[in-house]
Amino acid sequence: MNYLRILVLCCGWLVSFSAAQAQGRIKGVVQDSITNEPLSFASVFLANTTLGATTTESGTFDFAKVPPGTYELVGSYVGYRLAKQTITVGPTPLQVTLRLAPTGQQLGEVVVQPAPNKPEEYKKFTELFLGGTSFSAQCTISNPEAVRVLFDDTDNELSVRAKEYVQIDNDALGYRLKYFGLDFSHNEDDGSVAYVGQPVFEEMTSPDEAKRRKWAANRLTAYKGSFMHFLRSVYQNRLKEEGFLVQQVRVLYNPRYEQIEKQREALQKSRPDGAFTAAEQDSLDRWARAVPVTATLNTNALPIDSIRRVSADGRHTYLRFTGELQVAYFGEAPDPRYKRKMSPLGAPPRGTTYPANRQVSRLKLQGKEAEIQANGSLLNPLDVYNGEYWGFERIGEFLPVDYNPPASATVRPAAPARPAPPRR
Structure with a gap:
């Protein structure tokens, strides 16, 4: 994935x-x-x-x-x-x-203006950067002239830079975001997206009280189930209370897949006319069903000690686990624009069901562990990869880290698994 x-x-x-x-x-x-x-x-x-x-x-x-x-x-x-x-x-x-440090132009220096962005490349960048959610649709880059998009067809990579900052007006959340030092890249071969920078948020103002209430409600929606919400829940040992279920993903590699691919290629080369015998066609059909990797899900919830490590002096807390995790959030339905199958792995324990409206994400570490600071963030964001639903949420749901949900807001905890209806 x-x-x-x-x-x-x-x-x-x-x-x-x-x-x-x-x-x-x-x-x-x-x-x-x-x-x-x-x-x-x-x-x-x-x-x-x-x-x-x-x-x-x-x-x-x-x-x-x-x-x-x-x-x-x-x-x-x-x-x-x-x-x-x-x-x-x-x-x-x-x-x-x-x-x-000044960037001062030297005497006699010739300034070369960059070529305009190609519309299709700029459109691709905005789709990947802003995201495809309902909130993303309400985001606008107000200074497109500051963005420089370049596509390298040698490595199929789209890269984006901004001379000073990219300004995004998020009318869904009521924030004006200035993203300084943007360094964005997208590789078409593996589908990866990465961006780094130093953003600052400005609160939008409006005389319309209904609009201000809508902004507050949308911010709470963006927060619920977010990676920020998850990290805070891990740090405070409140996963269940906050509506999260964390399960172990077991990834299995097919040791025969490479050999199967070589057999398939050899057979196809030996029959350039495509005239395969019945037995050969049966082998090709069987080999086509082979996959390099399969994944299974342990249906039991992981205990906090399998996810988090606290140092002996209590001063450091780490996100620590092996392999990959599936993180389900039961406190909010997914965005209606999310079209992928939710929870592609496994099923709930036999005789139980999970609520249909849940958000399911995947998580893995770059190394053995990632430190969560006392303020609830990762000391080094490079230590963690996330995907599935968290990968779907982008700038449209991007909140400043000084956001805190209203004291009156309640998060529905993950409901215990319910008995499944009897089979008829």
């Missing part, structure tokens, strides 16, 4: 942590890396959050109330390269200096 790698260098936090721990403070200055002169009115933000600021005339900035956690602090200024610095916010105030 294809897995989506969304490589967003970001972090998040949980309601319980932001409420229980004192908020931190970040003060700093943005300077020219060569002259050390302060840069007035530069943009500074914490990636993947709604927390942003503009520097004063003396180049200083101040984030007075920041929930604890690890962030990517980003500085942006016209005529300068993006500056990034990883910081960890705690009770002690931080003092940070961001130095931006």
Whole structure:
């Protein structure tokens, strides 16, 4: 199966942590890396959050109330390269200096304007980047001229860059997203999609109260069952309470598949006219049904200790498991635009049924484990691949990590398996 790698260098936090721990403070200055002169009115933000600021005339900035956690602090200024610095916010105030390197044009340098994007390649990018959900249909890239799309037919790879940022207006969730440093790639051979960058969210405003309520309701819909929701549930040991069921996927490789393929190719070459005997055609039909990989599902729910490891000192928590996992979420029906068969693996235990309206995703690790920070995010997003339903959700459902569901919102927990109706 294809897995989506969304490589967003970001972090998040949980309601319980932001409420229980004192908020931190970040003060700093943005300077020219060569002259050390302060840069007035530069943009500074914490990636993947709604927390942003503009520097004063003396180049200083101040984030007075920041929930604890690890962030990517980003500085942006016209005529300068993006500056990034990883910081960890705690009770002690931080003092940070961001130095931006100028991109200044040299005397006599000739600026070559890039060729316009091919419409079909740009359309392919927007479909893959924004996604195909109902919320994705309400997203618009408002500065398409900033996007440069290139297709390399040698390796069948579509790559996309943006000189400064890509701006996406999400009218479904009420966010204006500026995606700085976008580096997007799609390989047509294996179907993989990856993108990395430093996004910042801005809250949209509207005098229409009904629209604001709709935004709030859609944000909750986007959150329920999301990968962010899952990670927070793992960290807090609340998988069942939050509506998740995690099961082990067993992947089996067919050791004879390569030999079967060689036999099939040899037989077809020996009969260029396609005149196979009945026995040969029977062999070809049988070989055509062979598959390189099969997967089965352990119907029992995995205990938390098979998914999560907590260090002896209690200071580190890891997502840890072997092989692949199937993660079902029972708290919300899938998007009506999701046309793939849900839960392609296995069936519930004999004599039981699962609710039909569930979201089913797949998960695997790049290595042995991936650290979940105290704020609920992965320390290194590159450590995890996800697919199926999570792979279907893209920018249309993309929430800032400082999003927390309303206190009044309840998530329906995963219902225990119900007895199946008697067979007649």
